[in-house]
Amino acid sequence: xxxxxxxxxxxxxxxxxxxxxxxxxxxxxxxxxxxxxxxxxxxxxxxxxxxxxxxxxxxxxxxxxxxxxxxxxxxxxxxxxxxxxxxxxxxxxxxxxxxxxxxxxxxxxxxxxxxxxxxxxxxxxxxxxxxxxxxxxxxxxxxxxxxxxxxxxxxxxxxxxxxxxxxxxxxxxxxxxxxxxxxxxxxxxxxxxxxxxxxxxxxxxxxxxxxxxxxxxxxxxxxxxxxxxxxxxxxxxxxxxxxxxxxxxxxxxxxxxxxxxxxxxxxxxxxxxxxxxxxxxxxx
Numbered sequence: 001x002x003x004x005x006x007x008x009x010x011x012x013x014x015x016x017x018x019x020x021x022x023x024x025x026x027x028x029x030x031x032x033x034x035x036x037x038x039x040x041x042x043x044x045x046x047x048x049x050x051x052x053x054x055x056x057x058x059x060x061x062x063x064x065x066x067x068x069x070x071x072x073x074x075x076x077x078x079x080x081x082x083x084x085x086x087x088x089x090x091x092x093x094x095x096x097x098x099x100x101x102x103x104x105x106x107x108x109x110x111x112x113x114x115x116x117x118x119x120x121x122x123x124x125x126x127x128x129x130x131x132x133x134x135x136x137x138x139x140x141x142x143x144x145x146x147x148x149x150x151x152x153x154x155x156x157x158x159x160x161x162x163x164x165x166x167x168x169x170x171x172x173x174x175x176x177x178x179x180x181x182x183x184x185x186x187x188x189x190x191x192x193x194x195x196x197x198x199x200x201x202x203x204x205x206x207x208x209x210x211x212x213x214x215x216x217x218x219x220x221x222x223x224x225x226x227x228x229x230x231x232x233x234x235x236x237x238x239x240x241x242x243x244x245x246x247x248x249x250x251x252x253x254x255x256x257x258x259x260x261x262x263x264x265x266x267x268x269x270x271x272x273x274x275x276x277x278x279x280x281x282x283x284x
């Protein structure tokens with residue numbers, strides 16, 4: 001099965017038959033050895049420490065296969081080195097041949113495309129003249145732009161200096177005005193302080209007089225309230241006396257009314273004068 005795999009690999013590589021045969025011969029023996037030792041290895045099964053012979057056979061087989069593996073690797077390297085040397089030789093020969101052929105080919109192409117090459121040369125010369133003119137125009141434009149930029153810079157510096165001068169003058173004037181305003185504010189503040197002191201003094205005087213007047217009014221009010229209270233008490237006392245008198249009067253009248261039937265009963269009419277007389281009190 002391993003030999004068949006080798007043949008398949010060589011056939012699919014696309015090598016020519018002689019080289020394929022050479023490679024098969026180089027590795028054929030190693031496939032046979034590997035196949036043989038695959039069977040021997042499966043037969044060696046160590047399950048006990050006493051199987052010294054089997055373990056020694058396993059060591060011998062391992063070392064033998066190690067030598068074969070190294071030999072396979074060396075054979076691979078040798079074959080690959082030969083292939084590399086062949087490739088280098090082929091590349092060298094091809095490069096020499098190309099170095100001989102390419103200049104001739106290029107020369108013949110120039111002869112073949114003489115008209116196209118001349119037209120291309122004309123177009124290239126025209127392009128170069130156009131590019132040179134454009135470059136000159138760009139250079140001139142750049143110089144003009146630089147000159148304009150310099151002019152603007154100088155103008156800006158001049159304007160900046162003038163603006164700074166004006167700003168300095170404005171600052172000086174502002175300082176003067178601020179000093180004048182500060183002096184005026186101080187003057188006004190002093191005037192206001194004097195007027196405020198005067199007003200406060202007047203207010204205190206008015207308050208003092210108002211307090212005196214208030215005290216007088218309070219005293220007068222107290223006296224009037226005391227007088228009013230006395231008069232009220234006197235009026236109340238008089239009212240009380242009048243009320244008592246009224247009550248006594250009413251009581252007397254009530255009693256009089258109660259006694260009236262009896263008085264009338266005890267009265268007699270004089271047949272001569274027509275007057276009525278009480279039998280108890282005389283004429284009424």
